[in-house]
Amino acid sequence: MTTTRQIQLTRRPQGTPTTEDFRTVHVDLPELAAGQVLVRNTHLSVDPYMRGRMNDVKSYVPPYALDAAMEGGAVGVVEESRSDTVPVGTTVLHMAGWREHAVLGEGEVRAVDAERVPASAYLGVLGMPGLTAWVGLTAIAQVREGDTVFVSGAAGAVGSVAGQIARRLGAAKVVGSAGSADKVAWLVDDLGFDAAVDYSQGPIARQLAGHGPFDVYFDNVGGDHLEAAILHMADFGRLALCGAIAGYDTPVPGPRNLMMAISKRLTLRGFIVSDHGELAGDFYRTVGSWLAAGELTHRETVMHGLDRTVEGFLGLARGANTGKMVIDLT
Numbered sequence: 144m145t146t147t148r149q150i151q152l153t154r155r156p157q158g159t160p161t162t163e164d165f166r167t168v169h170v171d172l173p174e175l176a177a178g179q180v181l182v183r184n185t186h187l188s189v190d191p192y193m194r195g196r197m198n199d200v201k202s203y204v205p206p207y208a209l210d211a212a213m214e215g216g217a218v219g220v221v222e223e224s225r226s227d228t229v230p231v232g233t234t235v236l237h238m239a240g241w242r243e244h245a246v247l248g249e250g251e252v253r254a255v256d257a258e259r260v261p262a263s264a265y266l267g268v269l270g271m272p273g274l275t276a277w278v279g280l281t282a283i284a285q286v287r288e289g290d291t292v293f294v295s296g297a298a299g300a301v302g303s304v305a306g307q308i309a310r311r312l313g314a315a316k317v318v319g320s321a322g323s324a325d326k327v328a329w330l331v332d333d334l335g336f337d338a339a340v341d342y343s344q345g346p347i348a349r350q351l352a353g354h355g356p357f358d359v360y361f362d363n364v365g366g367d368h369l370e371a372a373i374l375h376m377a378d379f380g381r382l383a384l385c386g387a388i389a390g391y392d393t394p395v396p397g398p399r400n401l402m403m404a405i406s407k408r409l410t411l412r413g414f415i416v417s418d419h420g421e422l423a424g425d426f427y428r429t430v431g432s433w434l435a436a437g438e439l440t441h442r443e444t445v446m447h448g449l450d451r452t453v454e455g456f457l458g459l460a461r462g463a464n465t466g467k468m469v470i471d472l473t
């Protein structure tokens with residue numbers, strides 16, 4: 144094979160991205176050099192953080208280049224190899240997503256066990272989103288036995304794992320928020336949340352009344368959710384600031400009640416999962432064993448084919464996913 148398809152960013156989105164900000168192109172595949180492998184991608188990840196990389200601003204990751212392949216988590220199978228350590232047939236995790244094939248150095252891929260769990264799990268529950276939930280609850284919010292925990296964006300990739308991990312770490316009560324009745328029902332009926340609120344049905348601050356006070360808030364949303372959480376936090380509560388998706392396309396005002404952080408003696412701490420690689424071992428052992436034992440529920444919303452990658456990404460901001468949004472190229 145000599146050519147493959149990839150998706151490129153053609154211009155920097157203003158506000159909400161549209162399909163016109165991307166294009167699909169055919170490109171030539173280079174010959175393999177020594178130590179390189181050709182990977183056929185089977186599953187691509189689309190994630191909210193990618194919106195931030197579309198802006199030309201300094202951040203913890205560099206912006207996406209225009210007219211070059213987008214990047215992101217992906218799982219694939221090695222089809223050709225000039226590496227002694229990564230043979231043909233190996234299932235690998237890497238960052239050359241948004242494309243059908245990638246030529247990568249052996250150091251740019253990590254072999255994963257696709258026998259024990261489906262390969263796509265390494266993009267979700269056993270991947271970066273799952274690790275994010277683990278880091279946020281253990282290292283950042285330090286969930287303790289008996290805590291009352293609120294998770295926003297609770298039916299998404301990170302949130303759905305976070306709620307279940309919180310429970311297993313000893314939380315006495317776990318409350319979630321999500322944007323539809325179906326999602327709220329999934330949280331309570333299948334994931335074991337004690338309660339869940341549908342923020343589309345009225346102000347989140349009002350809906351949370353009676354569910355707190357919260358010792359821990361795992362924030363995936365920011366905006367009105369963060370403000371509502373501050374209102375309903377217990378004294379000395381800990382807030383893990385993981386994401387702020389309500390403001391990714393168009394910034395939203397900060398919480399108007401931030402001064403309550405003083406009177407309640409709150410700790411608000413932001414974090415980036417990639418700073419906490421040292422926790423990955425604990426995470427894989429603990430969450431991997433819960434998963435293998437069938438003690439964790441996870442779900443994927445799957446789009447089929449490279450041509451639906453942009454649609455999958457755009458769907459994240461509209462809540463089109465329950466659990467992890469995955470693009471299946473098989």
Ligand SMILES: NC(=O)c1ccc[n+]([C@@H]2O[C@H](COP(=O)([O-])OP(=O)(O)OC[C@H]3O[C@@H](n4cnc5c(N)ncnc54)[C@H](OP(=O)(O)O)[C@@H]3O)[C@@H](O)[C@H]2O)c1
Pocket residue numbers: 190191192271272275296297298299300301302320321322323326363364384385386387388389390414415416417459460461462463464465466467468
């Ligand atoms: N700090 C880190 O290292 C790190 C790592 C990974 C992810 N994150 C952050 O964690 C959050 C969750 O990421 P994810 O990958 O798990 O995505 P996700 O939750 O699977 O998908 C995004 C979800 O956000 C919700 N949403 C979209 N717009 C919203 C709004 N205006 N208000 C409330 N909810 C809204 C939607 O669900 P509804 O239907 O419920 O609205 C949607 O399904 C994101 O903010 C992401 O940036 C941070």
